[in-house]
Structures are given as C-alpha cells and as structure tokens.
Amino acid sequence: MASQGSAALGRQPIVPSGVLGMVLFLATEAMFFGGLISAFVVLRAATLDWPPLGQPRLPIGLTGINTAILLLSGYAMHRAVVCVRKGEAHLVAWLSGTALLGCVFLGIQGYEWLELIGFGLTTRSSLYGATFYTLVGAHGLHVLAALVVLLVVLARGIQGRYTAAAHGELELCRMYWLFVVAVWPVLYVLVYLR
Amino acid sequence: MKERFATNVRMLLGWGVIWSILTGARVAAACSVCFSATDAAREAYYSTTAFMILLPIGLVASIGVWLYRASRRADDTH
Numbered sequence: 001m002a003s004q005g006s007a008a009l010g011r012q013p014i015v016p017s018g019v020l021g022m023v024l025f026l027a028t029e030a031m032f033f034g035g036l037i038s039a040f041v042v043l044r045a046a047t048l049d050w051p052p053l054g055q056p057r058l059p060i061g062l063t064g065i066n067t068a069i070l071l072l073s074g075y076a077m078h079r080a081v082v083c084v085r086k087g088e089a090h091l092v093a094w095l096s097g098t099a100l101l102g103c104v105f106l107g108i109q110g111y112e113w114l115e116l117i118g119f120g121l122t123t124r125s126s127l128y129g130a131t132f133y134t135l136v137g138a139h140g141l142h143v144l145a146a147l148v149v150l151l152v153v154l155a156r157g158i159q160g161r162y163t164a165a166a167h168g169e170l171e172l173c174r175m176y177w178l179f180v181v182a183v184w185p186v187l188y189v190l191v192y193l194r
Numbered sequence: 195m196k197e198r199f200a201t202n203v204r205m206l207l208g209w210g211v212i213w214s215i216l217t218g219a220r221v222a223a224a225c226s227v228c229f230s231a232t233d234a235a236r237e238a239y240y241s242t243t244a245f246m247i248l249l250p251i252g253l254v255a256s257i258g259v260w261l262y263r264a265s266r267r268a269d270d271t272h
Contacts, residue, residue, distance in 0.1 A: 014264040023260075027253040034249045038242035045238030 022172050026179050029142075033183055036138060037190060040131045051128050056119035058132070058192050059112055066108045067188050070143075073101035074181035077150075081174045087164040095154045098177065102147045109140055132191060139180070139187055146180045149173050 044050055051057060080094035113133075121129045153173045156162065162170050 012268070014268045015261060020261075023257060027250075027257065030253060031250060034246060038246050041242050042235065042238045046232065046235035048232070 016168060018168050018172055019175070022175050026175065029179065033138070033186075036135050037186070040135055040190065043127055043131055047127060052126050054120075055126055055128050056116055056121050059115070060192050062108065062112060063188060063192050066105055066112075067185060069101050069108070070105045070181050070184050073098045073105065074178055076101060077174050077177045077181075081167075081170055084162050084167045084170060085164055091162065092154065092157050095150065095157050099147065099150050099154055102143060102150065102177075106140065106143055106147070109136070135187055135191055139183060142180050142183070146173075146177050150177060 076094050076098040080091055080098060083089070083091045083094055116132075121132070123130050123133050150173055153169055156169065
C-alpha cells in the first residue's frame, strides 16, 4: 500500500513495507516481554524468600553456556545476511549454523526444564516456578517460532532464491532472530543471576 | 405496548449495570500492592509502572526518529 502510493508519486519508499511491518511487530513483542518482566519484578520483590525454601536453584552455569550459544547464533545470522549482501558464498552454511545453534539452545533448555520438573519445580509448586516457566517458556516459544521461519528461509536459500539485490525475507528473518537473541540475556540476568 | 416493554428492559439492564458497579467496587478499589507491605515491593511497583509507561513512548519515538532519518537520507540522495 505504502509502496504503491510512493510509486504513484514517482518515489521509492523510504523504508520497505516489510521492514516497517516487522519493526511495528517487534515493538508489540517488546511490550509483551516488558509486561511479563514487570510482573516478574513486582511479584519477586513482594516475596521475602526468593527462591523459596524447598525449591531447586536454577542452573546458572549451564544456562550461561546456553546464553553464549544463542548469542553465537545471532552472530551467525548476521554473517549470513552480510554474505548475501556482498554476493559471497556460504549463505547456506551460516544459516545452517544459526539453525543448529538455535536447536541446541532449545534442546538444552528442554533438558533443563525436565531436570527442574524432576526436582519439583512446576508451575503449581510456587510463584517462583510459575514466573520462571512463564517468562522462560514465552521466550522459548519465540525461539521455536523464529526457528521455523529460519528453516523456511534456509530451504529457500538452498534453492538459491536470495541474491544481493533481492533478499527481503532474509532481512526480516534476521531482525526477528536478533530480537529473540537480544531478549534472552535480559531474562538470564533477571531470572537466573539476580 | 412493545415500546414500553423495550423501555422496561433497558431500564432493568441499566439498573443491573449500576448495581454491579456499586457492589463490585470493593474489588476494583483493592490496592495492587496490598499483598506485600515491603518497601522493595512498592519500589518495584512504581519502577515497573514507569517502565511500562515509558516503553511504548520510547518505541514510538524511536520508530519516528528512524523514519525521519530515513526520509532525510532519501531526500539527500535525490
């Protein structure tokens, strides 16, 4: 719509419609996580014992490694886009690396959840468990959604659909992936380290 | 006859809404941080309220500045 209007005026759109749409979508996502984080901070401040007695402690070391893995996937995603912008090879390799690191992140998180459930931390065991699974679970679902989108983009990359001049989908995928990567360290510090 | 019936139904609904507001007001008037009297809870409540007010304003302002700069860049190149 915007681009049609600009085209009618004989001008290029200043920002591609897809990019503007993704920016607005990410703004709503930021509000979503902002609300969850605010609720967590208020509930936690209102509780004297955090974590409550009898509840397991969160695995800081393993999640720290997992954080590094997710940050590395963000770098791989960035490199994939740089490759296609410059018309270099290795796009599929960088995208595959990103997807692999994303899978490893989700795998480790799934393992961590199974262990914590085994130790008695569930959504009903305490407010501590409820806020933990809500915050970390919401982020995990976002990573899963980003991974599905990434796999679609990877399949198209393998088909050779992206060129230096036309790779809009890849740029949008990168924006979403980097958002998901950027949110995680905030959650890690708030939920695990504080 | 029909009009009078409809008026009565509307009045009944209106009084029902007023009654529910008056009786439910006690729940609405509850303090959002009364579950904890600690200073930390109050500070967290105020700081997160400020955060949730400033976040959308900051986002909209950032998008506005970004579009403005993109527009200026486009004008410079033409």
